[in-house]
Amino acid sequence: MQRSRQPVSVSKNIQRIAVLTSGGDAPGMNAALRAVVLAADHYGIEVIAFRHGYQGLLDNEYTLMQPKDVQHVLQYSGTIIKSARCHRFKEDSAAVEAAANLNALALDALIIIGGDGSFRGAEHLANHWQGQIIGVPGTIDNDLYGTDATIGYATAVTIAMDALDKIRDTADAMDRVFIVEVMGRHAGFIGLGSAMAAGAERMILPELQKDKPLTISALVKHIHRVQEIRGEGSYVMVLSEHQWPGGAVALAEQLDAEYDLPCRPCLLGHIQRGGAPAPADRILASELGVHAVELILQGKHRVMAGMRANQCVDVPLRDTWEKKNPLAANLLRIQHEIFNPVKKNPRRNTQ
Ligand SMILES: Nc1ncnc2c1ncn2[C@@H]1O[C@H](COP(=O)(O)OP(=O)(O)O)[C@@H](O)[C@H]1O
Numbered sequence: 001m002q003r004s005r006q007p008v009s010v011s012k013n014i015q016r017i018a019v020l021t022s023g024g025d026a027p028g029m030n031a032a033l034r035a036v037v038l039a040a041d042h043y044g045i046e047v048i049a050f051r052h053g054y055q056g057l058l059d060n061e062y063t064l065m066q067p068k069d070v071q072h073v074l075q076y077s078g079t080i081i082k083s084a085r086c087h088r089f090k091e092d093s094a095a096v097e098a099a100a101n102l103n104a105l106a107l108d109a110l111i112i113i114g115g116d117g118s119f120r121g122a123e124h125l126a127n128h129w130q131g132q133i134i135g136v137p138g139t140i141d142n143d144l145y146g147t148d149a150t151i152g153y154a155t156a157v158t159i160a161m162d163a164l165d166k167i168r169d170t171a172d173a174m175d176r177v178f179i180v181e182v183m184g185r186h187a188g189f190i191g192l193g194s195a196m197a198a199g200a201e202r203m204i205l206p207e208l209q210k211d212k213p214l215t216i217s218a219l220v221k222h223i224h225r226v227q228e229i230r231g232e233g234s235y236v237m238v239l240s241e242h243q244w245p246g247g248a249v250a251l252a253e254q255l256d257a258e259y260d261l262p263c264r265p266c267l268l269g270h271i272q273r274g275g276a277p278a279p280a281d282r283i284l285a286s287e288l289g290v291h292a293v294e295l296i297l298q299g300k301h302r303v304m305a306g307m308r309a310n311q312c313v314d315v316p317l318r319d320t321w322e323k324k325n326p327l328a329a330n331l332l333r334i335q336h337e338i339f340n341p342v343k344k345n346p347r348r349n350t351q
């Protein structure tokens with residue numbers, strides 16, 4: 001993959017920066033951290049890491065990070081500097097406290113690796129702290145505007161696809177209906193990506209539910225129609241979390257009890273955040289980690305380091321959650337109309 005890059009024009013004298021990982025851990029966060037530390041070392045900048053996200057910033061829990069500390073970490077998921085969800089950080093008093101801690105350490109800038117919540121926290125902090133703040137998109141959900149992909153998304157889709165492939169083996173052997181529940185918070189990227197990659201017969205995604213919520217009778221009709229067209233075989237559906245009351249287990253029970261349709265649920269849960277990060281996540285994280293340091297050297301502030309059409313970009317932090325990345329319309333069309341048609345091919349009908 002070729003990335004066209006401009007040489008970095010350094011406009012600021014930066015001596016010391018900090019980094020933290022926040023919110024749900026995402027595969028590739030370690031690779032991003034490594035890239036930040038190695039790039040900073042390259043430019044002669046000292047790096048400290050706050051442990052446990054914003055909680056560590058409030059507790060002054062930090063450690064000096066040197067290249068030796070990030071050797072051989074990019075192949076592991078999780079985050080060696082720990083992450084956390086810190087509800088107190090939403091309070092004004094917390095941002096004031098955090099700003100005082102950052103000032104006491106004479107920091108020029110802070111890099112926050114996380115999702116939209118972490119970036120809201122970054123903006124909140126920026127109202128109280130004068131240093132530069134740069135976000136790096138780290139979440140499996142891929143729900144941030146301004147970057148074609150977030151760090152962790154490729155791994156999560158790969159894991160979900162692998163699981164769907166395995167479910168397919170047993171579903172096919174017994175001509176069964178399966179519901180596989182995937183993560184994504186309120187976004188259907190993991191659902192769409194894994195359904196497409198594994199050839200699922202149905203996707204229940206937040207974006208599709210918004211205008212036309214799925215009814216169980218419509219779902220049963222679809223299952224019967226697909227079975228009728230295809231003859232014997234399996235039917236595998238991908239359900240995004242929070243899209244059915246009680247989730248996959250409740251939906252499977254309902255199909256069985258109310259429609260005599262034996263169905264098995266499978267919840268992938270946090271499995272989607274573990275294991276070895278996919279190459280795409282390691283590479284994206286490495287590039288964006290370096291980009292974040294270079295944005296600091298260019299004097300940028302309140303932006304996210306993103307990747308658009310193979311170009312490193314910077315996007316105002318606020319845009320990352322206020323604007324929306326839509327699901328790829330063409331993938332939705334293909335998955336719905338071509339791969340899983342419930343009507344006969346119109347051309348065939350006319351012959
Ligand atoms: N509106 C907000 N104001 C201040 N801090 C916030 C806000 N929203 C989230 N945060 C901080 O960011 C952390 C991570 O956000 P969360 O939504 O849990 O994960 P993610 O960053 O992956 O979306 C929260 O635990 C909290 O500390």
Ligand SMILES: O=P(O)(O)OC[C@H]1O[C@](O)(COP(=O)(O)O)[C@@H](O)[C@@H]1O
Pocket residue numbers: 023024025115116117138139140141183184185241273
């Ligand atoms: O790990 P937790 O706290 O149970 O949260 C689960 C949520 O975290 C995620 O895995 C990642 O979300 P964030 O990156 O926004 O934190 C979501 O897909 C899921 O809804």
